[in-house]
Amino acid sequence: MSDSTATGPVLAADGTPLKKSLAQALRREKTRALLLIAPLLIFVLISFIFPIGKMLFRSVENDIVADTIPLTVVELAKWDASSGELPNEDVYAAMAADMVVAIAAKAHTRLGSRLNYEQTGLSSLFRKSGRAIKKWDLATDAPFKEKFLEIHDGWGTVEVWQTIQTHSGRKTSGYFLNAIDMQLSPDGPAAQPESKQILITLFKRTMIMSMIITISCILLAYPVAWILANLPARKANLLMILVLLPFWTSLLVRTSAWKVMLQQQGVINDILVWLGLVADADRLVMINNQTGTIIAMTHILLPFMILPMYSVMQTIPITYLRAAKSLGATNWTAFWRVYFPQSVPGIGAGSILVFILSIGYYITPEIVGGTKGVFISNRIAYHISSSLNWGLAAALGAILLALVLILYWAYDKIVGIDNVKLG
Amino acid sequence: MSFTKTLLVSTAVAAMAVGPAFADGHMANELTIVSWGGAYSKSQKLAYHDPYAANTGITIINDDSSAEAVAKLRAMNEANNVTWDVVDAEAADAIRLCDEGLAMEIDPDTMLAAAPDGTSARDDFGALLVSECFIPQIVYSTTFGYRTDLVGDTPPSKICDVFDLEAYPGKRSLEKRPINNMEWALLCDGVAKDAVYDVLATPEGQDQALAKLGTIKDSVIWWSAGADTPQLLADGEVIMGSTYNGRLFSLIVEQNQPVAMMWDAQVFSLDGWIIPTGLSPERQARALDYIMFATDTQRLADQSKYISYGPARASSAPLVGKHAELGIDMAPHMPTDPNNAKNTFLYNLEFWADYRDDIDAKFQAWLAK
Structure with a gap:
């Protein structure tokens, strides 16, 4: 025994110190593992993390003002917005020079759309002005202040210039403020x-x-899930198909089916009236409100809860229950003290899945939610596809993402993420 | 003959065969056309796509993505990979796309066909050329349909009947956005027709419109897809509701439901084509060639054989004939027919381009209360 300690470090078979050899082996192992997951990692990075990051970055990005009217932004910085007076001729001349370039590049209307998010009316101000300014000659037409006021009264209001000045920075907090019902006014953040x-x-x-x-x-x-896990395999498989069948059916079909079921002239109301439980005149309102959204979404997301629960329950030996009972536990105690704690990881996994899926849902709430059952995602969809206010959509998305991460963190603290099992 | 020679000769022969196709303007041989799907796309296929494909031998690919066209075009443009050649868009969306620089400007004098009598396209389309990028195709209207068996003996005939819960108790369906609803509310709250947009531009006017809508808020089912109102009417969920006139036409005439039209204060709007910016010259030439064909007088009149939307050209109106399958006269079902157009309201595109986001935020906040 004392031999090995006396002769220095332990050596591996090839003569290198064992420690070094082990580290090498471990590194090789890690590299191999990394190489194996590399395709997926690269795929996730390129197709998921990068685009999401790029999209979220739009919530603070505001290059368009400084890029489209650079000279005006510089001149306008010298103007004291609180003076209540219009900017001087320098600003108007810079604006004329910027607009001529912008119109040639067809960028002035885009700027108008951007500023219209902040002040209603600027979209048409820029579009109309573009048509007139196109005909101007920068060298001979000065001074420009009167000419601007001739095209549109908007150029003669302090508010328009204040809006441009307030939103001329390359980074903006405006979208995030908008996302929490506030706005970036010339005097700083204010409530909407x-x-x-x-x-x-x-x-x-x-x-x-x-x-x-x-x-x-x-x-x-x-x-x-309990029945599925405890029935004989053949019956369980049949029931499993009943769970999976709706899972494989199109989301839109299932949502529309709920419409047919829940509406006032629908199947459920018809049956209730036929049974005499509800008077024909006051049929139940179960759709186009929060009830409709909750019923339809619970049904649609149910398989995401059943499947993880089932796979966890399958691993709980039924003999534990019998052992508990043989030791004198009542049915309830055996279930609550022995079975239930072991099934918690399944509940945790299912809850996380269902909760995260449901906060991002928008098709079902849009169809059955009416006015009081719609989610924030419906607003995000509006800003992405109708208003094209992608900055605000990105800010809303970022907040939603942050909320999910905070909840996930809280869940980890309270229940522990190790307690989540998908099978 | 050596192998190289064979190759050269066959290439030359092939080039000669392909040559003529390239000679007339170097056009692409495929065309991706984006539209709304359903009966509307079918009418375009029968009236425009099939004849054009038969004349030119090119392949037309249909994509039913018009509902997301604005967002998708912007994304494609940013990725520098525009895969659409011609896109069907509402006038309001066309203006937005034009403002964003996503649609190319069209010169009606050189890019669109003149009418058969020689009237220039610019005069033939007239005031419907609402944006430099927009090529009008149809005039449609948003109007009301009502259940003939559920409204009593005197059916609704005026727009304000929608707001009259005493005479017409029951649910009505309205679109889940401020456009049209705000105008109707103001009209029925005593605002003169030509003052509606001046009033609506003020916060007080917006509150006035919302207050008027508030009187029927509890009796309204709000729709977001054009097919909702026809379904709600067919099921008897609502007694009256607004939607696009073509949808009501198919409900009444093609599906024989007990529903009738109420044309009062119908709101005219436009739908048409845009060509995205950023196409290669070959594809742009093909798209322009298609547009020149598909928006001529005869083609626009042909479309009305399949769907009850009015052609956008003045010169097409006299050519509107009978429904291709049912054989009924289409003219009385057009929103532009004099009997239907006794009291119409013109949707102010410029106003909504400015105020849409602002009023929409208010409207949605009001709905959520």
Whole structure:
């Protein structure tokens, strides 16, 4: 025994120190593992992380003003917005020079759309002015202030210039402020007028309704998963198909089917009226409101709860229950103290899946949600596809992502992420 | 003959065969056309695509993505990979695309066909050329349909009947956006027709319109897809509802439902083509060639055989004939027919381009309350 300690470091078979040899082997192992997952890693980076990052970056990016009217931005910085007076001729001349270049590149209308998000009316101001300024000659037509005022009264209002000045930076906090029902005004961040406040309400509603949907999924899925896990294989497989069949059906078909079921002249109301439980005159309103969204989304997301629960329950030996009972436990105690704790990882996995899926849903709420059952994602969809205000959409998306990560972190702290099992 | 020679000769023969196709303007042999799908795309296929493909031998690929066209075109443009050649868009979207520099400018004098009597395209389309990038195709209207069996003995005939819950109790369906609804509300709140947009430009006017809509808010089902109102009417979920006139036409005439039209204060709007910017010269030439063909007087009149939308050219109106399958006269079903167009409202595109986001935010906040 004392031999080996006396002769220095332990050597491997090829004569290198064992420590070094082990480290080498470990490094080789790690490299091989990395190489094996490299295709997936690169794919995820290129097709997922990078585009999402790029999209989220739009929420603070604001190059368009400084790029389209660079001279004006410089001149306008010298103007004191609080003076209540219009900018001087230098600003108007710079604007004329910038606009001539912008019109040639057809960039002035794009700037108008951008600034219209901040002040209604600027879109047509830039579009109309573009048509007139096209005919100007920069060398001979000075001074420009009167000429601008002739084209459109807008150029003679302090607010227009304040808006341009406020939003001329290359980075902006404006979109994030908009996303939480505030705005970037010349005097700094301010609340939106109350009549336009909607986004915070939608964030809250999305969170609360997603939680309700998750809880109703847990309540409905638990007994189903239990039966699936404890029936003989042949019967269980048949039932499994019943769970999977709706899972394979198109989302739109299932949502439309709920419409047929839930509407006032629909199947459920017809049956209730026929049974005499509900008077024909006051049929139940179960769709185009929050009830409709909760019912339809619970049904659509149910398989995402059943499957992880089932795969966890399958691994819990039924003999534990019998052992508990043989030791004197009642049915309830055996279930609650022995079985349930072991099934918690399945509930955790299912809940995370269902919750994260449901806060991002927008097709189902759009179809069955009416006015009070729509989510924040419906607003994001509007800004992506209709208003083209991608900056605001990115800010809303970033906030949603942050909320999910915070909830995930809280979940990890409270339940522990090691307690989540998909099978 | 050596192998090289054979190759050379066969290449020359092939080049001669292909030559003429390149000679007339170097055009691409494929055309991707984006439209709305359903009965509307079918009418375009029968009236425009099939004859054009038969004349030129090119392949036309249909893509039913018009509903997402604005966002997708912007994404394609940023990726420098525009895969669409011709896109069907609403006038409001066309203006937005033009503003964003995503649609190319069209010169009606050189790029569109003159009418058979020699009237220039610019005069033939007239005021419907609402944007430099927009080639009008149809005039459609957003109007009301009502259930003949659920509205009592005196069917609704005026737009304000929509707001009259006493005379017409029951649900009505309205679109889940401010456009059209705000105008109708103001009209029925005593605002003169030509003052509507002046009033709507002020916050007080917007509140006034929302207050008027508030009187029926609890009786409204809000729709977001054009097919919703026809379905709601057919199921008896609503007694009246707004939608596009072509949808109501197919519900009434093709599906024989107990529904009738109420044309009062119908709002005219336009739908047409745009050509995306950033196409290669060959593809652009092909797209322009298609547009020249598909928007001539006869072709626009042909489309009305299949769907009840009015052709955008003045010279096409006299050529509107009978429905291709049902054999009924199409003229009385057109929104532009004098009997239907006694009281119409012209949708102000310029106003909504400016105010859409602002009023939409207010409208959605109001809906959520």
